[in-house]
Structures are given as C-alpha cells and as structure tokens.
Amino acid sequence: MIAAIEASAVSKRFGATWALHQCSIRLPAGKVIGLVGPNGAGKTTFLHLAAGLARPTEGEVKVLGRSPEQQLLLLDRVGFVAQETPLYPSFTVAAMLRFGRALNRRWDQRGAEARLNALGIGLNRRVGQLSGGQRAQVALAVALGKRPEMLLLDEPVARLDPLARREFLQGLAEAAAGDGMSVVLSSHLVADLERVCDYLVILAGGQFQASGEIDELLAAHHLLVGPRLADGQQPPGVEVVRAHHTDRQSSFWVRGPLPYLPAGWRREPLALEELVIAYLAAPEAGALPAPQLQEALT
Amino acid sequence: MALVEFHLDPRSGVSYYVQLMQQVRQAVLFGILKPGDRLPTVKEVSAQVALNPNTVLRAYRDLEHEGLVVSRPGSGTFVSEQAPAAVAPASYRALRADLEGWIEKARAAGLDDRALAALFDHVLHASASAVVA
Amino acid sequence: MIWTTWRQHRFEALWAALLAGLLMTLTWFVGSQLQAAACSGPGHSVCLADDLPGRVAQFIVGLNLYNYGLAVLPGLAGAFIGAPLVAREVENGTHRLAWTQGVTRLRWFTVKLVLVAIPLLLAAAAAGLLEVWLLNVASARANHWAFFDQQAPLTAAATLFALALGVAWGAVIGRSIPAMAATLVSFVVVRIALAETVRPLYQPALAYTARDMSNFNNPPTAYPDAWWLDQPSYYDSAGRVLSNGGFKPAGSVAYAIQHYQPAERFWAFQSIESALLAALALAILGFAVYWVTRRIS
Numbered sequence: 001m002i003a004a005i006e007a008s009a010v011s012k013r014f015g016a017t018w019a020l021h022q023c024s025i026r027l028p029a030g031k032v033i034g035l036v037g038p039n040g041a042g043k044t045t046f047l048h049l050a051a052g053l054a055r056p057t058e059g060e061v062k063v064l065g066r067s068p069e070q071q072l073l074l075l076d077r078v079g080f081v082a083q084e085t086p087l088y089p090s091f092t093v094a095a096m097l098r099f100g101r102a103l104n105r106r107w108d109q110r111g112a113e114a115r116l117n118a119l120g121i122g123l124n125r126r127v128g129q130l131s132g133g134q135r136a137q138v139a140l141a142v143a144l145g146k147r148p149e150m151l152l153l154d155e156p157v158a159r160l161d162p163l164a165r166r167e168f169l170q171g172l173a174e175a176a177a178g179d180g181m182s183v184v185l186s187s188h189l190v191a192d193l194e195r196v197c198d199y200l201v202i203l204a205g206g207q208f209q210a211s212g213e214i215d216e217l218l219a220a221h222h223l224l225v226g227p228r229l230a231d232g233q234q235p236p237g238v239e240v241v242r243a244h245h246t247d248r249q250s251s252f253w254v255r256g257p258l259p260y261l262p263a264g265w266r267r268e269p270l271a272l273e274e275l276v277i278a279y280l281a282a283p284e285a286g287a288l289p290a291p292q293l294q295e296a297l298t
Numbered sequence: 299m300a301l302v303e304f305h306l307d308p309r310s311g312v313s314y315y316v317q318l319m320q321q322v323r324q325a326v327l328f329g330i331l332k333p334g335d336r337l338p339t340v341k342e343v344s345a346q347v348a349l350n351p352n353t354v355l356r357a358y359r360d361l362e363h364e365g366l367v368v369s370r371p372g373s374g375t376f377v378s379e380q381a382p383a384a385v386a387p388a389s390y391r392a393l394r395a396d397l398e399g400w401i402e403k404a405r406a407a408g409l410d411d412r413a414l415a416a417l418f419d420h421v422l423h424a425s426a427s428a429v430v431a
Numbered sequence: 432m433i434w435t436t437w438r439q440h441r442f443e444a445l446w447a448a449l450l451a452g453l454l455m456t457l458t459w460f461v462g463s464q465l466q467a468a469a470c471s472g473p474g475h476s477v478c479l480a481d482d483l484p485g486r487v488a489q490f491i492v493g494l495n496l497y498n499y500g501l502a503v504l505p506g507l508a509g510a511f512i513g514a515p516l517v518a519r520e521v522e523n524g525t526h527r528l529a530w531t532q533g534v535t536r537l538r539w540f541t542v543k544l545v546l547v548a549i550p551l552l553l554a555a556a557a558a559g560l561l562e563v564w565l566l567n568v569a570s571a572r573a574n575h576w577a578f579f580d581q582q583a584p585l586t587a588a589a590t591l592f593a594l595a596l597g598v599a600w601g602a603v604i605g606r607s608i609p610a611m612a613a614t615l616v617s618f619v620v621v622r623i624a625l626a627e628t629v630r631p632l633y634q635p636a637l638a639y640t641a642r643d644m645s646n647f648n649n650p651p652t653a654y655p656d657a658w659w660l661d662q663p664s665y666y667d668s669a670g671r672v673l674s675n676g677g678f679k680p681a682g683s684v685a686y687a688i689q690h691y692q693p694a695e696r697f698w699a700f701q702s703i704e705s706a707l708l709a710a711l712a713l714a715i716l717g718f719a720v721y722w723v724t725r726r727i728s
C-alpha cells in the first residue's frame with residue numbers, strides 16, 4: 001500500500017538550527033492524521049517538505065509514492081493550506097476560486113461554490129473583509145477545489161474562535177468522508193485532533209516521538225503510579241517515555257504491553273492529551289524507532 | 299434532512315464511537331427512530347459533529363453486528379426490522395420514577411454513587427445471564 | 432495565469448500606463464508645437480509660437496520633464512513593478528498558496544515576468560522613439576549624445592535591466608520596500624558607472640588636433656554633433672605635454688588634442704549599451720529564477 005508520506009532519515013537545517021534531525025516515518029494513506037508538537041518542533045517544516053515548498057538538507061521525502069522531483073504530478077494531487085491561511089486580500093471569493101481554476105488542471109467549481117454557499121459566504125465578498133473563520137473556509141475550499149489525493153493543513157484553526165473552529169473541523173471531516181483522501185493536519189489542540197483524526201504523530205525536538213492509530217496509541221501507553229523507585233530503576237518490560245518523582249511516589253508514562261503490576265502499583269487512566277504531554281515533556285526519551293519497529297508496535 | 303443528530307461529550311470518558319452507538323440505541327428506544335428509518339450517512343454525521351468518518355463507520359458496523367441496524371450498499375444504513383420495540387413514553391416515565399425512588403433509598407442507606415453504580419451493574423449482569431440461561 | 436497576473440498587478444499596470452501615457456502625450460505635444468512653429472531644428476535654437484499652446488509647450492520644455500522623466504522612469508518601473516513581483520507574495524506568505532497550485536514555480540515566475548515585461552518594454556520603446564523624434568524636431572544641435580539615456584532602444588534595455596534588478600532584489604530580500612530601495616540604488620549606481628567608465632570605450636575614441644590656437648573653442652566647433660570625452664591636452668611645438676587638465680597653460684601652445692566619438696557612431700553605441708544591459712538583465716533574471724525555484728520555502 002502506498003504511504004501518504006514517507007520520510008527516510010530526513011534532516012532540515014535553517015542556518016545553524018536543525019528543524020528536523022534524522023527523521024524517518026511512514027504515514028498511511030486514506031487517514032486523517034494529526035501532527036502535534038510544540039512550536040518550533042518542526043511541524044511546519046515537515047509539512048513544507050511534504051508540500052514541495054522546501055527540500056530536505058539530508059535524506060529523502062516521498063509523497064504519495066512519488067519523489068518531489070515529479071513536481072507537476074504532485075502539485076496536481078496535493079492541496080496545502082499554510083499557516084495563517086494566506087489568500088489575496090484584494091480578491092473577491094469568486095476571484096479566489098477563479099485563481100484556483102486557472103492554476104490547476106482539475107477543478108471542481110460547482111463543489112467549491114456549493115461548499116461556500118452552504119456556509120453563507122458570499123462569492124462577491126472581498127477576502128480582506130471576511131472573518132478569520134470565513135477566510136479559513138475559503139482557503140479550505142480553494143485547496144479542496146482541485147480534488148486532491150492528499151490535503152495538508154498547517155495549524156488552520158489556531159487563531160479561530162470556538163465556533164469558527166468547530167465549523168472548520170466539520171467541513172474538514174465532511175471532506176475526509178469521501179474519496180479516501182489523506183489528510184495531515186497540525187494543531188496544538190489535542191481535543192480537536194481526537195475528534196477529527198484517526199491517526200496521530202507526535203513531533204518534538206525535531207524528532208518523531210510516536211505515531212499510530214489513536215486507539216492503538218491509547219491501548220499501548222499506560223500511566224503507572226507507585227511508591228518511589230530509586231533513580232534509574234523503572235518498571236520492567238516497557239519503554240519509559242517519561243518519569244516523574246516526588247519524595248514518596250513515582251509516576252511512569254510507559255509504552256508497551258501492560259506489565260504485571262506489583263503490589264502498591266496502579267494504573268491511572270491516560271487520556272490522549274496526557275499522553276501527548278508526556279512525550280512533549282521528555283523529547284529525548286521517546287524518539288520513535290525506525291519504521292519497521294514502529295509497525296511492530298501497532 | 300437527517301432524522302437524528304448526535305452530540306458528543308469529550309469529557310465523558312466514553313469513546314466517541316460508543317457514544318454514537320448509545321445515542322442510536324436510545325433513539326430507537328424512545329421511538330425517535332423506527333424500524334426501516336434511514337440513519338444519517340457517515341458523511342452527514344462527520345459533518346454534523348466534526349468526527350472522523352472511520353469512527354462513525356465503526357459505530358455503524360458495530361450496531362450492525364448487534365443487529366440493531368442494517369447497511370444496504372448504495373442506499374445507506376437503516377434501523378433493522380428486528381430492532382427492539384420502542385418503549386412507550388408512559389412506561390418510560392414510570393420506570394424512570396421507580397429508578398429515582400430506588401436511588402433515593404440507596405443514598406439514604408449510605409451508598410455513594412460508585413457503590414450504587416457497582417450494585418446496579420452487578421444485578422444487571424446477573425439478570426442478563428439469568429435470561430440467557 | 433494571464434487573468435491571475437492581470438488581477439494581481441492591474442493597479443500597477445494602470446499607474447504605469449497613466450504615467451507613461453502622460454509623459455508621452457506631453458512629449459508629443461511639445462514636439463508638435465515645435466513642428467508647427469517651424470522655427471527650431473538643427474542649427475537653430477528652440478523657438479515656439481507665442482499663443483497658448485506655444486506657451487504651455489515652452490513651460491513644459493522649461494521643466495525638462497520628458498528628459499528627466501525618461502531617464503528616471505526605467506528605474507521606477509523596475510523598483511515599483513519588478514521588486515514587488517516576488518517580494519509581495521513572499522512577505523504576505525501567499526507564495527505558499529501560489530506555489531502549491533498546479534503550476535511549477537518556474538512557470539509561475541516566467542509567465543508573470545513575461546506578462547509584466549512586454550507592455551513595459553513596449554511603453555519604454557515607444558517613449559524612447561518619441562524622444563528621438565523630438566530631438567530631431569527640436570534640438571538646436573540635434574546632438575543626440577546629450578540625451579543618450581532617453582532614446583530608444585536604450586530606454587527599453589534599461590527598463591528590462593531595472594525590471595531584472597527589481598525582481599532579483601525582491602526574490603532575495605523577500606520584502607517589497609527594502610527591495611524597491613535596493614533596486615533604485617543599484618540601478619542608479621550601475622547606470623552611472625556604465626555611462627562614466629564603460630560607455631566611452633565601446634569603440635576606440637578618435638583624436639582631434641586643433642592647430643589654430645587663436646580660434647580655439649572648447650568644445651571644438653569642428654564636429655558639433657560629436658561627444659567630447661575629455662578636456663583638451665595642450666602641447667608645445669616639440670611635442671611635450673604642457674597641460675592635461677584643460678587649463679590653458681601660460682607658455683606658447685602649438686596644438687591641442689581632444690578625444691571624441693563622432694555622431695555617426697551614436698546608433699552603434701546605443702546598440703552596444705542596449706545589448707550590454709540586456710545581457711546583464713538576462714544574467715540577473717537567470718539568478719532570480721535560481722533563487723525563486725531553489726531558495727525560497
């Protein structure tokens with residue numbers, strides 16, 4: 001099965017900083033994939049590499065099975081909504097759609113208009129006068145207009161109020177419901193990702209920390225709480241993502257099959273947001289092993 | 299126009315697909331959905347609650363395994379003819395009143411909510427196996 | 432993409448058309464007034480009729496509007512139209528929108544550039560031709576050398592050069608205003624450097640020897656339409672240099688030598704400098720293509 005995005009030992013440097021360092025991952029097609037991580041972790045860089053806006057300093061990125069050298073093939077098939085949902089403020093909404101039609105070979109004008117009409121966004125409104133939520137919807141309509149096989153979105157709802165956010169995610173979920181389109185969506189809001197995604201990727205410190213189907217991630221991670229262990233001691237048979245100690249108590253966020261719990265130890269429920277935070281709080285500890293191992297985990 | 303709409307609670311601790319299933323069951327129970335009615339499409343549900351379509355699909359598939367709904371490719375998902383009959387509103391109100399009374403008694407006896415729920419679960423399961431047997 | 436480019440640059444296009452149109456209209460007006468007055472021309476000083484149009488024309492001539500305008504317009508075009516071409520997209524982030532549609536960056540850049548350049552170059556050529564006509568009608572000496580920068584084909588080549596500079600600065604700097612400033616400054620510096628240091632050398636200069644010191648003029652009247660490149664050097668009868676800097680020395684001067692480019696070479700020089708600027712422009716555009724396709728994300 002062709003992966004949506006495949007990265008092999010990809011590094012990307014800007015001046016003296018490495019935004020991504022020796023990253024490898026294989027993202028499955030046909031899923032809505034959430035990409036979460038702190039600012040400056042490399043989410044935007046990764047999406048730019050996938051969208052063909054940037055080239056890796058080292059390593060190789062393949063999108064829909066094709067290398068970025070096959071530029072036109074990919075430009076036709078990948079839709080991208082950049083951070084801040086850039087549009088031309090002096091254009092009307094209709095002009096933005098015309099822009100999409102002019103620059104893309106395949107274009108569904110009727111679908112785009114229907115989508116915007118259903119949202120009550122007038123085609124004659126000037127883009128610069130729209131609200132943030134409406135602009136995001138227009139950007140989404142333009143990206144979807146070419147009926148892409150894959151849609152990439154860089155924090156599309158970061159600046160939106162709760163209602164606008166909900167409406168955007170509704171539109172996105174609806175778009176994902178047909179055609180087996182792959183979606184990769186970066187966000188800080190784990191609650192949003194939990195609703196609209198079925199697959200999650202955690203990126204921190206320029207490395208992929210964990211990735212997998214959300215159900216499987218939740219099943220594979222546990223929060224174990226028990227009496228204080230000595231430094232360096234940890235529960236056997238599992239990989240420790242993060243450890244935190246007080247004088248009397250140790251908490252371990254672990255990855256692996258649920259181990260036998262000795263007396264005094266208990267397992268606390270671990271919500272997705274807590275799982276993500278555990279990885280973000282300890283980026284050195286959790287780096288994702290090579291994809292082969294990762295597949296074994298899922 | 300869809301016959302029913304769904305409401306998800308992110309904080310209930312119950313996964314979204316289970317919430318969908320519960321809401322379909324309740325709609326059938328209260329007669330809002332009758333046998334033969336068409337459930338909203340996966341796309342409609344995704345769009346209505348901003349939920350991943352695979353999650354919706356999973357709920358519908360599990361409901362089909364339960365026998366509550368039937369999926370007809372090309373037409374949609376329908377409440378099956380074998381769905382349990384709706385409970386009449388009067389019976390429902392009476393049962394609810396009984397339950398409220400029982401809860402009051404249990405609390406007066408000193409049971410907290412957890413013990414109360416545990417007792418109910420225990421008796422429920424015991425009675426289910428009694429039915430099967 | 433034709434519609435898109437027009438929609439994005441239509442205000443600039445209209446402003447450019449307005450300015451160029453205004454300038455060309457004024458130039459044509461002055462020229463036609465001079466023609467009607469029929470008293471100016473090669474060998475005669477500029478004179479205009481005393482009626483209202485004549486006085487208006489005299490006023491415009493006094494401002495030297497077209498001469499300054501035509502010298503400056505190519506640089507302005509490069510700065511105000513060339514610099515924002517890429518820079519405005521990058522500073523607004525819309526390059527991430529434009530470059531993820533179904534056209535490659537190379538095609539996007541090339542189409543935009545060509546669509547913007549063609550009307551600009553046509554307007555520049557037209558303005559330059561108008562200036563050539565005006566000089567033939569009006570100038571007392573018809574000394575084309577005095578208005579080298581304002582005539583065709585150089586106006587078109589200079590506009591192309593300025594456009595290339597603007598686009599390249601815009602791509603590298605990524606912000607419109609600094610790119611405009613850089614374009615104007617670099618354009619002026621290069622043009623002045625070319626005019627002062629390289630232009631005199633396109634063909635080897637001819638030397639004029641003045642032997643009649645009693646009738647000596649600077650510049651010499653022997654070739655009224657020539658371009659005099661330096662001040663005279665004075666020599667005594669033995670061939671020794673008495674003075675180089677143009678100051679008439681005290682002792683007895685036998686003859687003076689001054690270098691010039693003759694009028695017949697004017698169009699050759701125009702062609703050479705045009706070709707030079709065009710070649711520079713193409714090289715800069717090549718660099719801009721590299722930068723846009725490989726260096727921006």
